[in-house]
Amino acid sequence: VDVDGFYALNLSTVLDYVAYYPKVCAPIGGKASKEDWVSKEVGDGNINFVYIIMNKKTNAAIVLKQGLPYVRCVGESWPLTQERVRYEAEALIAAHGFCPEHVPEVYLYDSKMSTIAMRYIEPPNKIARVGLCEGKTYVRMAEHVGKYLAETLFKSSSVCLGAKKFRENRIAFGGNEAMCALTEQVIFTEPYGVFENNKWTHELNDIVREIQSDGELKVAITELKAKFINECEALLHGDLHTGSIMCGERSTYVIDHEFAFYGPMAFDIGAFIANLYLAYYASDGLGHSENHKKYLQCMIKDVLIRFVSDFSRLWRTNGRQKDFGGLSHPSVFSAHLNRPSQSFNSPDEKHFQQSQLEFISRVIYDAHRFAGAKIIRRIIGIAHVADMEGIQNLELKAKCERAALEMGMRLLKGKYSCKTSVRLSMNWEYGR
Ligand code: ADP
Ligand code: SR1
Ligand code: MG
Ligand code: MG
Ligand code: MG
Incomplete structure (x- = not known):
C-alpha cells in the first residue's frame, strides 16, 4: 500500500x-x-x-x-x-x-x-429503485424516509440548534461548491435551454420545445434555483433519489451523501417524491398492476404525512421556541406535551401551532415544486432513470415520459395548495 x-x-x-x-x-x-x-x-x-x-x-x-x-x-x-x-x-x-x-x-x-x-448493507436489502422497477412494495419505506427527512432536517436546522451553532455548521458544509454547481447546471439550467448534455426520446420533441419556451416555467425554475442557492436551512442529503436508498422488506437505509450542503429542506423532500412520481408514471410501461400504482401514490402521501408529523413533534419537544416571534414561555409547550387540547386556548400555543403551520406548509409547497424540476431533469437532462429507461417498447416509453413531464410542469408551476393537508398531518400527530 x-x-x-x-x-x-x-x-x-x-x-x-x-x-x-x-x-x-x-x-x-x-x-x-x-x-x-x-x-x-x-x-x-x-x-x-x-x-x-x-x-x-x-x-x-x-x-x-x-x-x-x-x-x-x-x-x-x-x-x-x-x-x-x-x-x-x-x-x-x-x-x-x-x-x-x-x-x-x-x-x-x-x-x-x-x-x-x-x-455493508446486506441482501435482501437492495437499491429501492431496482426493487420498485421489479414491482416490489416496501411497506415501511414511506414511514422510514419520512422519519429520516424529519430527523436530519430538523436536527441540523436553526430551529433545533439555535442561531450560533447553526451558523457554525452551515459554514462547515458551505464549501461543497463543485457538487452544488453540478446540481445547478444539470437540474436548474440545462433542461431549459439548448445544451449538449440534454437528451430525450425523439417522440417528445414537441413537449420539450414547449418546456424550453414556456415563460411561466422559466420564471418558476429561476425562482427555485435562487432558493437552492440562497436558502440555507438544513444539512441536506442533496441527491435523495430512489437510487440513494436501500430497502429490505422492513428496513431502509440512506446512502450516497456526496452532494450534502446547507440548503432548502424542500429540496431533499422534493427529490424523493419526484422519484416516486417517476416510478408511478413508468409503471404502465413496466407492466405493473394498478395496485402497484396505488401503492406508489399512497407512498407520496404517506412520506409527507410522516415528515410533517415527526418534524412538528421534534420542533415541539426539542425546538427553541423562545427564539421565535416572542413565544417566550417554552415551559408552556413542554408542560402540555401530552395534553395539547388543554393548552390550545393559550395564545402561545395557538401562535406556536400557527408558526409551525406557516413554516412547514411553505416547505411542503416548495418540495412539490422541486419535485417538478427533478422529474423534468430526469427525462430531458443528462441523467435519466432506470424506471423509464427500462421500458422496452419505445412508443410506450414516450407515453409514460410525456405523462411524467406534464406532471412535472404542473408541479414546478406550483398549481395547488397544501396547507389543509399539512394542518391535518400536524393535528394527526397531536391527536385532535
Ligand atoms: P454513486 O455516488 O456513484 O452514485 P453510490 O454511493 O450510490 O455511488 O453507490 C453505488 C452502488 O453501490 C449503490 O447503488 C449500491 O448498489 C452500492 N452500495 C453503496 N453503498 C453501499 C453499502 N453501504 N452497502 C451495500 N451496497 C452499497
Ligand atoms: C452528471 S449528472 C449526475 C447525476 O447523478 C447524481 O446521482 C446526481 O443526481 C447528478 O445530478
Ligand atoms: Mg448513487
Ligand atoms: Mg453519488
Ligand atoms: Mg434528481
Missing part, C-alpha cells in the same frame, strides 16, 4: 488497502483472514466506484467507496473535485448521528485516497 499518495484502486489493490486498516477490516475477520477475502466492484451510480470486500467463509462484508477526480458516467472529460468525498463522509457521519437506524456507519474516511469505508 502506498500510504503517501492517491491511486485508483482495483479489485486486487483494494484488498491490500483494506488490510492496512485494522478498524476497517475488523468486520471481515481482520488482516489474518485476508486469504478468505474476495472483492467486487458494484458501483452502479453515475459518479464513483464502490467495492464490496467479503470474507467468503463468514459472508461478513464491508463497503469501500472511492471517488476519482472525474464523473464516472462521463469519463475524464468531466473533472470533479475529490473534496466531495470529504463532504460525503462528514454528512454520512452527521446523518448517522441524527438517525442511526437509517444510515450506515462510517469506519474510515481517507482524504489522500478519497475513500470511505462503511457498513
Whole structure:
C-alpha cells in the first residue's frame, strides 16, 4: 500500500488497502483472514466506484467507496473535485448521528485516497429503485424516509440548534461548491435551454420545445434555483433519489451523501417524491398492476404525512421556541406535551401551532415544486432513470415520459395548495 499518495484502486489493490486498516477490516475477520477475502466492484451510480470486500467463509462484508477526480458516467472529460468525498463522509457521519437506524456507519474516511469505508448493507436489502422497477412494495419505506427527512432536517436546522451553532455548521458544509454547481447546471439550467448534455426520446420533441419556451416555467425554475442557492436551512442529503436508498422488506437505509450542503429542506423532500412520481408514471410501461400504482401514490402521501408529523413533534419537544416571534414561555409547550387540547386556548400555543403551520406548509409547497424540476431533469437532462429507461417498447416509453413531464410542469408551476393537508398531518400527530 502506498500510504503517501492517491491511486485508483482495483479489485486486487483494494484488498491490500483494506488490510492496512485494522478498524476497517475488523468486520471481515481482520488482516489474518485476508486469504478468505474476495472483492467486487458494484458501483452502479453515475459518479464513483464502490467495492464490496467479503470474507467468503463468514459472508461478513464491508463497503469501500472511492471517488476519482472525474464523473464516472462521463469519463475524464468531466473533472470533479475529490473534496466531495470529504463532504460525503462528514454528512454520512452527521446523518448517522441524527438517525442511526437509517444510515450506515462510517469506519474510515481517507482524504489522500478519497475513500470511505462503511457498513455493508446486506441482501435482501437492495437499491429501492431496482426493487420498485421489479414491482416490489416496501411497506415501511414511506414511514422510514419520512422519519429520516424529519430527523436530519430538523436536527441540523436553526430551529433545533439555535442561531450560533447553526451558523457554525452551515459554514462547515458551505464549501461543497463543485457538487452544488453540478446540481445547478444539470437540474436548474440545462433542461431549459439548448445544451449538449440534454437528451430525450425523439417522440417528445414537441413537449420539450414547449418546456424550453414556456415563460411561466422559466420564471418558476429561476425562482427555485435562487432558493437552492440562497436558502440555507438544513444539512441536506442533496441527491435523495430512489437510487440513494436501500430497502429490505422492513428496513431502509440512506446512502450516497456526496452532494450534502446547507440548503432548502424542500429540496431533499422534493427529490424523493419526484422519484416516486417517476416510478408511478413508468409503471404502465413496466407492466405493473394498478395496485402497484396505488401503492406508489399512497407512498407520496404517506412520506409527507410522516415528515410533517415527526418534524412538528421534534420542533415541539426539542425546538427553541423562545427564539421565535416572542413565544417566550417554552415551559408552556413542554408542560402540555401530552395534553395539547388543554393548552390550545393559550395564545402561545395557538401562535406556536400557527408558526409551525406557516413554516412547514411553505416547505411542503416548495418540495412539490422541486419535485417538478427533478422529474423534468430526469427525462430531458443528462441523467435519466432506470424506471423509464427500462421500458422496452419505445412508443410506450414516450407515453409514460410525456405523462411524467406534464406532471412535472404542473408541479414546478406550483398549481395547488397544501396547507389543509399539512394542518391535518400536524393535528394527526397531536391527536385532535
Ligand atoms: P454513486 O455516488 O456513484 O452514485 P453510490 O454511493 O450510490 O455511488 O453507490 C453505488 C452502488 O453501490 C449503490 O447503488 C449500491 O448498489 C452500492 N452500495 C453503496 N453503498 C453501499 C453499502 N453501504 N452497502 C451495500 N451496497 C452499497
Ligand atoms: C452528471 S449528472 C449526475 C447525476 O447523478 C447524481 O446521482 C446526481 O443526481 C447528478 O445530478
Ligand atoms: Mg448513487
Ligand atoms: Mg453519488
Ligand atoms: Mg434528481
